[in-house]
Amino acid sequence: MTVAAGLLRRTDLTAGTVAGRVGYRSEFAFAAAFKRRFGMPPGRYRRRPGGADQEIDW
Known part of the structure; x- marks a missing residue:
């Protein structure tokens, strides 16, 4: 899921494409x-404020 989160924030790939990846x-x-x-x-x-540098720290 961390890879998926990064792809969502740093690319324009659709959620479906990210899911497949x-x-x-x-x-x-x-x-x-x-x-x-x-x-x-x-x-x-993807739309939340903060940009890619503000990843959720779990």
């Missing part, structure tokens, strides 16, 4: 797992 066949399954890990869906994570 990190091993998910389903964008829905990826979004659910991402939300469990980061507390927000991938699209909201």
